[in-house]
Amino acid sequence: MSVLDDVTEQQFEQNFNAWLDSLSTGATPTPVLTETGTVTEVADGVAIVSGLARALADELLVFASGVHGIVLDLEPGRLGIILLGPSEQIHLGETVYRTRKVVSVPVGSALLGRVIDAMGRPRDTLGPIDAIAEHPIEAEAPSILNRTQIFRPLATGLKAIDAAIPVGLGQRELIIGDRQTGKTSIAIDTMLNQARSDVLCIYCAVGQRGDAVARVIRALKDGEMLQRCIVMSAGDEEAPGLSYIAPYAAMTMAEYFSAQGQDVLVIFDDMTHHARSYRELSLLLRRPPGREAFPGDIFYVHARLLERAGQFGADIGGGSITTLPVVETQAGNLSAYIPTNLISITDGQIYLSPQLVRKNQFPAVDLGLSVSRVGSKAQNRTLRGVSGNLRVTLSQFEELEDFARFGTRLDDVTRARLARGSAVRTALRQAERDPMSALEQLAVLIAAMEGLFDQFNEQKINDAMRLVRDAAQQQLAVIEQRIIDNQTLQDDDHTLIVNCAQKALSIFDQPATNTK
Ligand SMILES: Nc1ncnc2c1ncn2[C@@H]1O[C@H](COP(=O)(O)OP(=O)(O)OP(=O)(O)O)[C@@H](O)[C@H]1O
Numbered sequence: 001m002s003v004l005d006d007v008t009e010q011q012f013e014q015n016f017n018a019w020l021d022s023l024s025t026g027a028t029p030t031p032v033l034t035e036t037g038t039v040t041e042v043a044d045g046v047a048i049v050s051g052l053a054r055a056l057a058d059e060l061l062v063f064a065s066g067v068h069g070i071v072l073d074l075e076p077g078r079l080g081i082i083l084l085g086p087s088e089q090i091h092l093g094e095t096v097y098r099t100r101k102v103v104s105v106p107v108g109s110a111l112l113g114r115v116i117d118a119m120g121r122p123r124d125t126l127g128p129i130d131a132i133a134e135h136p137i138e139a140e141a142p143s144i145l146n147r148t149q150i151f152r153p154l155a156t157g158l159k160a161i162d163a164a165i166p167v168g169l170g171q172r173e174l175i176i177g178d179r180q181t182g183k184t185s186i187a188i189d190t191m192l193n194q195a196r197s198d199v200l201c202i203y204c205a206v207g208q209r210g211d212a213v214a215r216v217i218r219a220l221k222d223g224e225m226l227q228r229c230i231v232m233s234a235g236d237e238e239a240p241g242l243s244y245i246a247p248y249a250a251m252t253m254a255e256y257f258s259a260q261g262q263d264v265l266v267i268f269d270d271m272t273h274h275a276r277s278y279r280e281l282s283l284l285l286r287r288p289p290g291r292e293a294f295p296g297d298i299f300y301v302h303a304r305l306l307e308r309a310g311q312f313g314a315d316i317g318g319g320s321i322t323t324l325p326v327v328e329t330q331a332g333n334l335s336a337y338i339p340t341n342l343i344s345i346t347d348g349q350i351y352l353s354p355q356l357v358r359k360n361q362f363p364a365v366d367l368g369l370s371v372s373r374v375g376s377k378a379q380n381r382t383l384r385g386v387s388g389n390l391r392v393t394l395s396q397f398e399e400l401e402d403f404a405r406f407g408t409r410l411d412d413v414t415r416a417r418l419a420r421g422s423a424v425r426t427a428l429r430q431a432e433r434d435p436m437s438a439l440e441q442l443a444v445l446i447a448a449m450e451g452l453f454d455q456f457n458e459q460k461i462n463d464a465m466r467l468v469r470d471a472a473q474q475q476l477a478v479i480e481q482r483i484i485d486n487q488t489l490q491d492d493d494h495t496l497i498v499n500c501a502q503k504a505l506s507i508f509d510q511p512a513t514n515t516k
Pocket of ligand 1: 157177178183185187362363
């Protein structure tokens with residue numbers, strides 16, 4: 001029995017908070033009965049502390065210098081701590097205090113439109129955040145009984161994804177590809193497209209450079225979506241501990257909204273940096289390294305995060321959390337450790353191919369290697385009619401394209417198929433920051449698959465797509481209603497779309513007017 005056992009939780013909390021305040025205000029410190037430890041080692045991002053025999057795993061500790069840390073390793077007489085602030089501020093022999101709390105972050109609507117760090121502190125110039133409450137960053141994933149099937153689509157606004165590898169609300173879909181293949185652009189466009197829906201977005205940047213995060217913020221501001229987004233940034237210049245906790249903190253913020261029945265999209269950009277931060281911390285804490293020097297629990301670190309996403313039942317709010325984790329590959333190696341882990345945790349992947357990037361085919365989605373395991377059930381029925389055809393047309397085209405490369409003489413049918421495939425592939429191109437509505441996507445894809453673009457070159461297909469999009473918006477209110485009602489496309493609807501596109505493209509048949 002120790003004297004500490006006589007202090008109730010409440011007494012401790014009151015005293016401790018008063019003491020913490022006195023550190024910043026300079027007021028006479030209130031005496032507090034607490035347990036203290038001493039720093040015995042400190043390295044970049046971690047510290048070893050002795051003496052806090054009662055500290056618990058994941059407990060938040062405060063160093064005398066004001067830096068916070070989380071208990072990661074519990075060993076007799078030695079605690080391995082992840083630092084959430086600069087390690088240069090900590091010196092050997094410094095006193096460390098228990099808080100009896102786990103790391104918590106602010107939650108609530110006040111965070112929308114804000115740029116914050118991994119602890120929920122403002123990083124913009126809009127002043128303090130008036131949060132509703134603080135919730136712990138670690139939470140148990142909802143049980144199977146509290147989940148329902150994924151049944152509603154999450155529109156990304158990108159033809160190549162919505163038509164061929166659709167994502168559902170509550171799904172975990174990986175965006176995977178080499179450097180500079182357009183992973184972040186897909187994430188940004190998906191967030192921008194939520195201007196057409198009620199989905200809230202959280203962009204969690206892990207280990208990104210400041211200018212990359214600024215680019216995302218600017219795009220959201222320009223697209224008038226920032227007010228419905230939270231941008232969290234744990235930069236590569238900050239403590240690796242902050243990069244490690246950022247995705248959990250973002251998930252906690254998303255859980256608050258989903259418990260209120262809202263749909264939330266969370267983007268983790270990117271998980272490779274997250275895994276690297278955790279590896280760095282684990283190696284510094286001398287945990288045994290495993291494959292590629294990652295610690296043995298790296299799979300669990302990612303699985304326990306992504307398990308918290310899903311479509312939830314009415315008893316826990318009925319909201320959903322959709323996640324798009326981003327992971328970087330090297331030389332297209334999908335079988336590296338972290339990519340394979342994440343592929344097996346998620347419900348599908350959008351693979352971005354460097355070969356398509358070289359052909360300037362953006363978004364560079366490789367339809368052969370991409371898959372959506374649950375999204376097709378949630379796909380809008382109107383668009384579903386096109387998607388099967390699209391994949392078949394493209395895969396036949398790619399086969400023929402390889403064959404045609406040998407310079408063999410081709411018959412007319414094969415040549416026509418090549419022209420169709422090439423037009424359809426070009427029609428899948430889409431500029432950045434230009435997400436399309438389901439109606440526009442439908443009209444463009446049907447026009448391409450009906451051969452209306454076959455005779456055009458690349459530039460003309462771009463112009464043709466613009467004309468078809470505009471015409472669809474103005475003239476196809478009936479089809480728009482079909483999409484809203486989630487009805488299958490009938491033959492008459494199909495004819496209506498083709499006629500509308502043909503009429504819009506007839507402008508190319510008219511002789512140029514003589515302007516003297
Ligand atoms: N749809 C698009 N149309 C034209 N260019 C695009 C498109 N999408 C992306 N790009 C260009 O590709 C480049 C890489 O894009 P982005 O930064 O999104 O890739 P990334 O894979 O996230 O890169 P990193 O590996 O650095 O994180 C950028 O220059 C961007 O402008």
